[in-house]
Amino acid sequence: SNDGNSLTHNLLNTINVLNNESLGDESLSHQSYDSSYSCDNVLKALRAHKWTIRNEEQDAFELFNVLTDTLESELYSSFPVYSLKDALIAEGLMNESSPETSPAIQTRASHMNVCGDNRIVKPLPTKGMLCSQLYCRKCSHKFPLHLDTFDTISLSIPNNVFGIPIELHKCLEKFVSNEIIHEVRCETCIKNSHQLDANRKSAFVKKLTFAKMPQLLCLQIHRLVWLNDGQIMKRNEHIIFPEYLDMDSYVYKSNKSTIDTHVLPTQFGLIGGASTSLDILNPSPNPIPNLNVNVNREPQLSVNRTANKYKYKLCSVIVHLGGASSGHFICYRRGTDDNNSQKWYYISDTDVLEVRLSKVLESPAYMLFYERVSK
Secondary structure, three states: OOOOOOHHHHHHHHHHHHOOOOOOOHHHOOOOOOOOOOOHHHHHHHHHOOOOOOOOOOOHHHHHHHHHHHHHHHHHOOOOOOOHHHHHHHHOHHHHOEOOOEOOOOOOOOOOOEOOOOOEOOOOOOOEEEEEEEEEOOOOOEOOOEEEEEOOEEEEOOOOOOOOOEEHHHHHHHHOOEEEEEEEOOHHHHHHOOHHHOOOOEEEEEEEEEEEOOOEEEEEEEOEEEOOOOOEEEOOOOEEOOOEEEOHHHEOOOOHHHOOHHHOOEEEOOOOOOOOOOOOOOOOOOOOHHHOOOOOOOOOOOOOOOOOOOEEEEEEEEEEEEOOOOEEEEEEEEOOOOOOOOOEEEEEOOEEEEEOHHHHHOOOEEEEEEEEOOO
């Protein structure tokens, strides 16, 4: 649509200008790429969608979520609604289902990509899917998979790391680490227990993995924390992130032999049940007998790392300069065409400079954008 209030249209024009490509808006096609270009039309489109944008400092992560939400609203508002189950076909997620644990999920494979008027239904390149599943520690009963879509993944810095560099993979391992939920009623335990134990509650293990990987993986490093005195603090630890990111270790595997859940790190009392506070100065809690979790070993996943089915290439980094309440955002981005794909550029308002990759990798990242590498 060429609607002046269309975010899709105005954002495409802005991206084309940044990439030195032809403009979709013919009224702007005569402009020289050396001239200035205003993004006011993008803000106008967002305001037309009832977003309130004040003339003050805004968070880049919040803006990104506003953009993806609005794009999705514009692009898919006229399409039929499909369930999460239909989106799993490409990944073959439900192969593990059994009548006793996870009811088989039927999908409309032959219809999900095309609407009645032959329009193609495709997700945003940022759209992925998370898979969570609960296990009872007492009876080992496995409950059905729970699925949630995402456009961004927020990663927190581990509590036991202060002031020293940490690898991005450690933050990812923390994100997918097993979680213990206490004081939960397990219907399977109740059915199999004696009358005296009918009201006894169990502890559950929640396992999180990526069910479907997006074409564009957006990671946010959550750097703001609240102190005990109510003050907010920005964590400035350097996150060591690679140019190429292998995500195979974090993706759901239907074959039980391809991923070892017993060696995943574990967190306690994060969601529901009886909360168990974590002391960031003390070592990890005791191992969990039912899962044979060894919390003293280096967290790792048993996978075939040579597959590289989910390999990503760094394409952009957003950095926040300043403190917890105020600052300035800058951006590093990779060149777009084949001749410039190894070049990197620093952008800060009107300043654009070519920089080395090493400069990018040394930056205190706030947001990381990785594009999936085609086989």
